[in-house]
Amino acid sequence: MMKTLTIKGVSVPALGLGTWSLNGRDCERAVATAIEAGYRHIDTARAYGNEAEVGAGLRASGIDRGDIFLTTKIWYDDLAAGRFQRATEQSIGTIGVDYADLVLVHWPNADIPLGETLEALAEVKARGLARNVGVSNFPVALMREAIEKHGADLLCNQVEYHPFLKQDAVIAYARSQGLMITAYCPIARGQVMGNATLAEIGRRRGKSEAQVTLRWLVQQDGIAVIPKAGSEKHIRANMEIFDFTLSPEDMAAISALGGDRRLVDPAWAPDWDAA
Numbered sequence: 548m549m550k551t552l553t554i555k556g557v558s559v560p561a562l563g564l565g566t567w568s569l570n571g572r573d574c575e576r577a578v579a580t581a582i583e584a585g586y587r588h589i590d591t592a593r594a595y596g597n598e599a600e601v602g603a604g605l606r607a608s609g610i611d612r613g614d615i616f617l618t619t620k621i622w623y624d625d626l627a628a629g630r631f632q633r634a635t636e637q638s639i640g641t642i643g644v645d646y647a648d649l650v651l652v653h654w655p656n657a658d659i660p661l662g663e664t665l666e667a668l669a670e671v672k673a674r675g676l677a678r679n680v681g682v683s684n685f686p687v688a689l690m691r692e693a694i695e696k697h698g699a700d701l702l703c704n705q706v707e708y709h710p711f712l713k714q715d716a717v718i719a720y721a722r723s724q725g726l727m728i729t730a731y732c733p734i735a736r737g738q739v740m741g742n743a744t745l746a747e748i749g750r751r752r753g754k755s756e757a758q759v760t761l762r763w764l765v766q767q768d769g770i771a772v773i774p775k776a777g778s779e780k781h782i783r784a785n786m787e788i789f790d791f792t793l794s795p796e797d798m799a800a801i802s803a804l805g806g807d808r809r810l811v812d813p814a815w816a817p818d819w820d821a822a
């Protein structure tokens with residue numbers, strides 16, 4: 548049974564399909580396969596260049612639009628007033644839907660006043676292009692500025708989070724404000740495979756390191772996960788995380804792996820530790 552989060556009164560399936568690096572027919576097929584397997588949450592972005600294929604996959608699955616939670620993201624060069632709204636219109640047009648469930652600022656951009664971008668976010672929500680809005684790759688200081696200075700009504704912050712990257716401060720602040728954290732690179736791009744702690748915990752339950760990791764994430768309050776999988780085998784395996792529970796000891800052992808192995812840290816990244 549898929550877990551559903553309730554964030555600010557909005558229902559969000561705790562597991563979604565990540566689609567970065569999925570393109571063309573592979574993307575369309577993966578999206579349709581995931582929906583057939585029970586996924587009801589799909590994550591894309593303008594920068595992935597696959598929004599049309601994500602839309603094709605949704606239609607190929609035959610699912611009702613209203614049964615899917617669809618997220619897209621606007622790139623950091625489109626955050627100015629006017630450009631943000633146009634980019635959002637283009638996104639949903641490319642996907643072939645009337646609205647997105649969630650539109651995110653993909654990365655912060657220090658050259659554009661945050662208040663200007665947040666006004667654009669509020670406008671796309673008011674116009675119904677997005678049912679909800681949020682941010683991605685925002686450190687605590689920027690979340691704080693958005694919420695406490697500008698009064699932004701954000702559903703989530705999507706950040707890198709997996710057993711090898713601690714995110715205690717970002718998660719604590721998000722929780723204090725009732726926001727969801729969506730964990731990207733949740734299985735550390737496959738690097739969880741082979742980890743002795745995860746393997747040992749999985750062995751006792753007949754689960755892989757990836758499944759144990761995804762379970763550890765969704766078993767935490769207010770955390771959604773969006774593992775990317777191209778193969779049907781992995782798409783289906785990543786659904787098999789709702790039929791077992793990790794003990795408090797297992798949860799603590801995985802949290803103790805901790806660390807600062809950040810996999811996504813491009814030149815335009817913010818100061819991650821800004822509090």
Ligand SMILES: NC(=O)c1ccc[n+]([C@@H]2O[C@H](COP(=O)([O-])OP(=O)(O)OC[C@H]3O[C@@H](n4cnc5c(N)ncnc54)[C@H](OP(=O)(O)O)[C@@H]3O)[C@@H](O)[C@H]2O)c1
Pocket residue numbers: 564565566567568590591653683684705706730731732733734735736737740755757758773774775776777778781782784785811
């Ligand atoms: N907001 C942002 O800035 C941002 C940044 C990065 C990512 N994201 C989003 O987060 C999603 C996930 O992150 P990611 O794609 O970077 O990394 P990820 O989901 O941690 O890892 C994906 C890799 O793990 C493999 N895999 C999937 N399921 C597996 C399983 N059960 N066992 C073993 N290997 C498995 C996949 O292989 P196969 O494909 O061969 O199955 C793929 O190579 C992205 O697709 C994107 O939607 C957002």
